[in-house]
Amino acid sequence: MICNIPKVTVTTWNSNNVILVGPTYKQYLDKALNSIRNNDIASIIGQPGMGKTTILKKVQEIVKDALYMDLASKNEIEDEFWSKIDKNEIRQKVLPRLDKKKYGYSFWKRLLGVKFEDWLMRVCGKYNDPLLRLYCFDYQKDFDGMIKAISDLKEIEHLSLLIDEVRENHIPKIHRLINSGLGVPILMAVPTEVYSKITDLAIRRRLDESRISLDNALTSEDIKEIVDAYCHEISDDLFTIVLSLWNGRELNTVSSILQFMKSEVEKFEKECSNSQDVVNCVKEKLKESHSLKNPEEESKRLEKMIRDLLSSLTKEFQVTYVHPRGKRVEVKGKYITLGIFFIKDGNAYVGLVKLLNDDRTDDDEVKLLSMLEKVEHEKKEYPVEKRFIITNSQKLNVDSTVTKVELTTMEAIRILQGDSEILEEKLKEILNSFNAKTSSASAVVST
Helix, strand or coil, X not given: CCXXXXXXXXXXXXXXXXXXXXXXXXXXXXXXXXXXXXCCEEEEEECCCCCHHXXXXXXXXXXXXXXXXXXXXXXXXXXXXXXXXXXHHHHHHHHHHCCCCCCCCCHHHHHCCCCHHHHHHHCXXXXXXXXXXXXXXXXXXXXXXXXXXXXXXXXCCCCEEEEECCCHHHHHHHHXXXXXXXXXXXXXXEEHHHHHCCXXXXXXXXXXXXXXXXXXXXXXXXXXXXXXXXXXXXXXXXXXXXXXXHHCCCCCCHHHHHHHHHHHXXXXXXXXXXXXXXXXXXXXXXXXXXXXXXXXXXXHHHHHHHHHHHHHCCCCCCEEEECCCCEEEEECCEEEEECEEEEECCEEEEEEEXXXXXXXXXXXHHHHHHHCCEEEECCEEEEXXXXXXXXXXXXXXXXXXXXXXXXXXXXXXXHHCCCHHHHHHHHHHHHHHHXXXXXXXXXXXXX
């Protein structure tokens, strides 16, 4: 296997296999650990798949006596607590600390063959003593019993509570737990959706005091380290693809990154199974499937797709005419072909698609487009209202008179492969921006 990625998400791994990489996540881990050291209440808030559980699991791996509780499938927090408490383990910790004389265990009882452990069970409930309660496990298995047990456990260990997957129905008891005065650090993971529904200002204030927000936290350096941690052999090739998809919002969580890498690499590993060099074969497959083969030809194809889609949106956006082919026009004694030309409100809207595989910064056609003032069509001249260019290049220079609409290379490939939703979303975004600017200009004129 070229990549070492779990079948589901990284958060389902046990604590011995947690992988947490990237400067942002390391910083958040330090913040979480500091909250534990300072006996604070802290919350990790983020969308599913952003790594909340990963941070909690890593804290559990580092911090001694941290109790991890997963509330994902639990209606009540106390149910999860009692399922995680090992009675025999607690007794082993407590027994050496129990004073035999304090509980009436004398030399004569030992002489008569009464074991100390048996004697302790006889005196359960007779002493108001936390160590004896722990040994006897003398608690009601409800929320109040949980609070009492946590208070007693502080006598034998530096207990920390790690609470994962807090849901809306858990919030009232979480609030009671925080306000119980136990004096134990609590680190909890709360989905963004749950956090947004909390209306109690007191609870929100407590959650915000040491809030760690994971939404939109990843940087390109984080992504690079994540890719390298799971797919080291092909990380350089895979990183550029993953980063492009992240920037284009086609991947938006850590889990989605892992699952994309897993599915892509496994697919190409099968195709390369008979190759003598599977790694290089997979690299080539990745490059072929996620790069433009003929940018100039693919630009023309995309222009045609835009024209066809634009023709279906004429009524919605009050477009009166869409040129069915590229329109050749003269600009400053030179000719360019406008891949996109339509008329709206008696004005011309002109555009080009420039998909590139290189890092060029200048393009002659783009320069000429910025100089185009009017377009003649069917013996009538139309003033140019808007000029725009659709490109996958961030480096391509565009004059201020031209609106630059950026696609990621992955988005362009997806559109060319038939993903009409991305194309429609981008085109509507362009048309709506034109409408908004026109309305704003009209408002200024009217005043």
